[in-house]
Amino acid sequence: MRDFRKISYSKYLVFLSILFFTVSGSIQAQENSFPYELRATDFYLTPLGIAADYFGESLIDNQKAITIGDINNLHHNDVNWFDRSATYNWSPKWDGRSDDFRNILTVSTAFVFLPQVLDQEWQNLLKMSVMYVEAYYVAKGLTSLAKGLSGRKRPYAYNESMSVEERYAIASETWGDLKGSFFSGHACEAFTEAVFISKVFSDYYPEAYWTKLIWGSSLILASLTGYARYESGEHYLSDVIVGAIVGSAAGYLIPEMHKRNDCDKFRISIIPYSLTINMYF
Secondary structure, three states: OOOHHHOOHHHHHHHHHHHHHHHHHHHOOOOOOOOEOOOHHHHOHHHHHHHHHHHHHHHHHOOOOOOHHHHHOOOHHHOOOOOHHHHHOOOHHHHHHHHHHHHHHHHHHHHHOHHHHHOOOHHHHHHHHHHHHHHHHHHHHHHHHHHHHHOOOOHHHHOOOOOHHHHHHHHHHOHHHHOOOOOOHHHHHHHHHHHHHHHHHHHHOOOOOOHHHHHHHHHHHHHHHHHHHHHOOOOOHHHHHHHHHHHHHHHHHHHHHOEOOOOOOEEEEEEOOEEEEEEOO
């Protein structure tokens, strides 16, 4: 079987480029106004996400290192029935594939910014960038906070098909990572990006027949990311499911809360060499 990691990223970028220009070419005749505006919440959402991420990471760093005796006392039956199947998994290849699937989605987000760059719509590009950064850090902050507070051990620590010494050696590489199972950061990030891409495209081109393809392809990639985390032995099913829910919520709600209406009381405008903030009462 051909290893996914041996397939060049350039092939995927070529495919995404062709898809983007095909899509944009088929809908360029549509006269759609930019559907988003910045909000007052933009002043604190990203800082709160960054603060949660920092606090969560500090909790992870301060967790007590596990000993070989602790590993020896871990057994499959210690895990609930729903998640127990993950304790039989261990695959560095699937671990690498989860990175690849997620990275493809990360690169794909660039294509939703291209129309604003090509049309030199710098104000709209600013709005899109703020929304993306917010969605990313809200999701990342919640992920780090959950990992730091829960301290849930990863499935491979319970995998009795490996010796205690093997499991201890894997865990010894990154102590904090061992207790970072809940919830899946890969799944959360992938679903954040997948839903963000699809939501923005749907809002900007509500009548486009490409919408289903965008939603379907992005969600498939996100789902493959989550599946790969499960197969790798890095996460339980519940980790992946919760990560997908949190990521989807961030990817959907951030653009939704920025949608324009006739009652906008807060706007930010950017022109060369100046930034204007207007508030209406």
